[in-house]
Amino acid sequence: MHNFVFHNPTKIIFGRNTMDAIGPEARIWGQRGLLVYGQNSIKSNGIYAQVAASLQAAGMEIAELGGVRSNPLLSLAREGIRLAKEHRAEVIIAVGGGSVIDTAKAIGAGAMVEHDVWKFFTGKKGIKQTLPLATVLTLAASGSEMNSGMVITNDATLEKFGFGHRLLHPKVSILDPEATFTVPPDYTAYGAIDAISHVLECYLTTTDPDTPVQDRLMEGLIENAMTACDRCLLDPHDYHGRANLLWTATLALDGLTAAGLGRVGFPMHLIEHSLSALYDVPHGAGLAVVMLGWLQHHAQTAAPRIADLGKRIFPAIEATNANLGAAQTIDGLRRWFQRVKAPVTLGDLGIPAGDIPRIAANSKGLARLWRLQDYAPERVAEVLHRCL
Amino acid sequence: MHNFVFHNPTKIIFGRNTMDAIGPEARIWGQRGLLVYGQNSIKSNGIYAQVAASLQAAGMEIAELGGVRSNPLLSLAREGIRLAKEHRAEVIIAVGGGSVIDTAKAIGAGAMVEHDVWKFFTGKKGIKQTLPLATVLTLAASGSEMNSGMVITNDATLEKFGFGHRLLHPKVSILDPEATFTVPPDYTAYGAIDAISHVLECYLTTTDPDTPVQDRLMEGLIENAMTACDRCLLDPHDYHGRANLLWTATLALDGLTAAGLGRVGFPMHLIEHSLSALYDVPHGAGLAVVMLGWLQHHAQTAAPRIADLGKRIFPAIEATNANLGAAQTIDGLRRWFQRVKAPVTLGDLGIPAGDIPRIAANSKGLARLWRLQDYAPERVAEVLHRCL
Numbered sequence: 001m002h003n004f005v006f007h008n009p010t011k012i013i014f015g016r017n018t019m020d021a022i023g024p025e026a027r028i029w030g031q032r033g034l035l036v037y038g039q040n041s042i043k044s045n046g047i048y049a050q051v052a053a054s055l056q057a058a059g060m061e062i063a064e065l066g067g068v069r070s071n072p073l074l075s076l077a078r079e080g081i082r083l084a085k086e087h088r089a090e091v092i093i094a095v096g097g098g099s100v101i102d103t104a105k106a107i108g109a110g111a112m113v114e115h116d117v118w119k120f121f122t123g124k125k126g127i128k129q130t131l132p133l134a135t136v137l138t139l140a141a142s143g144s145e146m147n148s149g150m151v152i153t154n155d156a157t158l159e160k161f162g163f164g165h166r167l168l169h170p171k172v173s174i175l176d177p178e179a180t181f182t183v184p185p186d187y188t189a190y191g192a193i194d195a196i197s198h199v200l201e202c203y204l205t206t207t208d209p210d211t212p213v214q215d216r217l218m219e220g221l222i223e224n225a226m227t228a229c230d231r232c233l234l235d236p237h238d239y240h241g242r243a244n245l246l247w248t249a250t251l252a253l254d255g256l257t258a259a260g261l262g263r264v265g266f267p268m269h270l271i272e273h274s275l276s277a278l279y280d281v282p283h284g285a286g287l288a289v290v291m292l293g294w295l296q297h298h299a300q301t302a303a304p305r306i307a308d309l310g311k312r313i314f315p316a317i318e319a320t321n322a323n324l325g326a327a328q329t330i331d332g333l334r335r336w337f338q339r340v341k342a343p344v345t346l347g348d349l350g351i352p353a354g355d356i357p358r359i360a361a362n363s364k365g366l367a368r369l370w371r372l373q374d375y376a377p378e379r380v381a382e383v384l385h386r387c388l
Numbered sequence: 389m390h391n392f393v394f395h396n397p398t399k400i401i402f403g404r405n406t407m408d409a410i411g412p413e414a415r416i417w418g419q420r421g422l423l424v425y426g427q428n429s430i431k432s433n434g435i436y437a438q439v440a441a442s443l444q445a446a447g448m449e450i451a452e453l454g455g456v457r458s459n460p461l462l463s464l465a466r467e468g469i470r471l472a473k474e475h476r477a478e479v480i481i482a483v484g485g486g487s488v489i490d491t492a493k494a495i496g497a498g499a500m501v502e503h504d505v506w507k508f509f510t511g512k513k514g515i516k517q518t519l520p521l522a523t524v525l526t527l528a529a530s531g532s533e534m535n536s537g538m539v540i541t542n543d544a545t546l547e548k549f550g551f552g553h554r555l556l557h558p559k560v561s562i563l564d565p566e567a568t569f570t571v572p573p574d575y576t577a578y579g580a581i582d583a584i585s586h587v588l589e590c591y592l593t594t595t596d597p598d599t600p601v602q603d604r605l606m607e608g609l610i611e612n613a614m615t616a617c618d619r620c621l622l623d624p625h626d627y628h629g630r631a632n633l634l635w636t637a638t639l640a641l642d643g644l645t646a647a648g649l650g651r652v653g654f655p656m657h658l659i660e661h662s663l664s665a666l667y668d669v670p671h672g673a674g675l676a677v678v679m680l681g682w683l684q685h686h687a688q689t690a691a692p693r694i695a696d697l698g699k700r701i702f703p704a705i706e707a708t709n710a711n712l713g714a715a716q717t718i719d720g721l722r723r724w725f726q727r728v729k730a731p732v733t734l735g736d737l738g739i740p741a742g743d744i745p746r747i748a749a750n751s752k753g754l755a756r757l758w759r760l761q762d763y764a765p766e767r768v769a770e771v772l773h774r775c776l
């Protein structure tokens with residue numbers, strides 16, 4: 001086990017009828033708030049009205065920024081920063097999924113400085129302080145509700161960059177499984193795949209062969225992401241299915257899985273970010289495609305570890321040969337992706353093979369920032385060829 | 389899954405050569421500190437000298453309270469409270485295992501009030517504030533380094549009581565596996581058994597049948613407590629064995645396993661507290677004995693759950709019959725306890741059958757405080773008869 005510091009101060013309020021806590025919880029941090037949300041779904045399912053009422057009852061003065069979309073845009077974050085400054089916001093309230101929360105994080109960091117917020121993403125400036133953030137989660141996927149990361153797409157340069165800073169932890173996140181009842185089947189599956197990818201990136205890029213505590217935790221989360229997703233697709237109003245998927249996705253990237261693994265990389269995210277920056281595909285859909293290609297690539301050098309994973313998460317796999325076990329594991333994931341109707345090839349995403357050089361070139365900037373020097377465009381292209 | 393609030397703000401600094409961080413970390417919270425520790429072991433293994441040097445280098449003024457023993461005593465905590473007030477301590481620094489940390493927690497709460505600290509334990513007074521606490525852990529066992537609980541024995545009344553309060557979370561805990569190299573084999577095993585018991589209490593007393601996320605986490609921790617303990621007994625200086633045991637014991641009672649399980653009880657701890665209050669047996673040794681008896685008692689009504697656990701943690705168990713599976717699971721634990729040379733009967737602890745009524749009577753006060761009304765002395769006696 002490698003040395004680590006683990007410190008996750010986010011308070012989680014989980015369960016039925018918890019959404020009314022947002023007003024009092026946000027009010028702890030200030031009276032003037034900026035409410036950030038996405039498209040119209042929270043207006044049609046009643047969540048917006050409930051949150052607004054709770055904030056009002058707590059005596060808060062609220063400015064609003066709606067319109068965050070998946071693969072959230074820098075231009076809208078900049079608009080939010082302007083609004084937060086103008087409103088003299090003391091706290092940000094995010095109501096939505098990872099895109100909304102990440103936009104709120106960018107606003108909370110950008111509102112404290114005079115320079116452009118993108119400089120944090122390119123590493124030219126460091127975060128010194130942020131506005132406190134309270135969130136109401138509506139999608140099981142990103143884990144942003146309980147971690148220190150954020151990802152934003154620069155719509156001018158088509159760069160999708162992300163990074164982490166300890167000050168980006170939300171102060172409080174409210175997780176009501178019922179708030180995810182109306183998530184459609186495709187996004188339910190993409191969210192589960194996002195959670196799986198977060199665990200897999202750590203599980204497979206660690207160089208530490210002796211982390212059984214983390215391994216059992218990670219294998220359990222992958223297994224649960226699949227079984228809970230299956231339940232949600234069968235019955236979108238299965239409360240416990242939604243609850244298990246929601247808590248799984250949160251724990252999949254809260255820092256605990258990676259603690260002790262040493263330096264882990266996020267090569268699948270590196271490649272997927274280029275896909276969604278260029279084609280605006282849903283993050284989880286892009287990840288499904290990239291994951292299968294990357295796993296085949298990775299199996300060339302790490303078949304035993306992939307095979308070990310397979311034996312833990314797919315009871316039918318009993319192969320004693322590592323290469324066979326790895327192939328069966330990848331096949332097990334592919335079949336599950338197909339069952340939940342996720343794309344499994346670039347073609348499924350409508351991306352032609354001829355675009356691979358362009359995608360690979362796009363990954364260069366983020367590879368530098370993430371210090372994934374071993375993922376040069378040539379190697380990214382090689383992975384992408386396995387995604388055809 | 390039940391509703392829950394999860395908020396664990398303790399910062400963990402884990403790994404080799406981390407102990408020197410204690411000075412700067414404690415200094416964040418104040419300049420005047422009270423250093424709490426146990427018997428002579430930290431003086432002979434060099435930990436005391438290293439901690440003292442780090443505190444001095446950070447410019448701290450330190451008063452000291454040594455002499456904490458396992459099953460820590462109220463009388464010493466009172467002495468520490470007197471000392472903390474006299475020294476006008478701003479921060480407590482605990483160097484030791486759960487007994488030292490719990491004593492430090494009691495001091496940190498008691499130093500803020502004029503009334504006797506025992507009133508917190510009997511529920512007559514509530515904690516409003518505490519002194520901040522920084523810890524250096526030397527034993528993988530209690531989980532107190534990352535939770536909100538504390539247990540103290542009233543040496544005048546022979547009551548061993550414990551409870552939790554969110555303000556009892558340490559601010560920071562330093563976990564260096566090398567600091568546990570000199571823990572002798574018996575206490576290494578008792579610590580692992582303590583960790584197992586913490587997980588089992590939650591796993592088996594939850595009334596929620598639909599918590600697969602927590603189940604996989606808990607099964608992994610039990611499996612790891614056993615395998616890591618085996619490694620430490622084989623080679624006390626096996627760094628990764630010690631690291632895995634240490635992190636397992638911390639995660640076994642950090643609030644995450646129980647989050648979502650609803651109201652869980654600690655019946656094994658209820659009974660063991662009476663054993664160690666009356667006979668001063670090591671907590672983990674008492675737990676080994678009580679666990680086997682309680683599991684047999686519990687199997688009368690919950691055999692399927694115990695059998696499910698067994699299938700996950702003992703690969704050899706394949707019984708389809710729940711009663712048989714439960715019996716095999718209990719037998720698997722008993723054989724492991726015997727292998728690590730833990731006691732498995734009251735006789736092994738030197739406690740005669742004739743004392744059972746006295747032990748059962750002692751459990752009455754804590755059963756009331758813990759609202760374990762279904763554990764009347766008669767039922768406790770019934771469990772204890774299974775421990776003979």
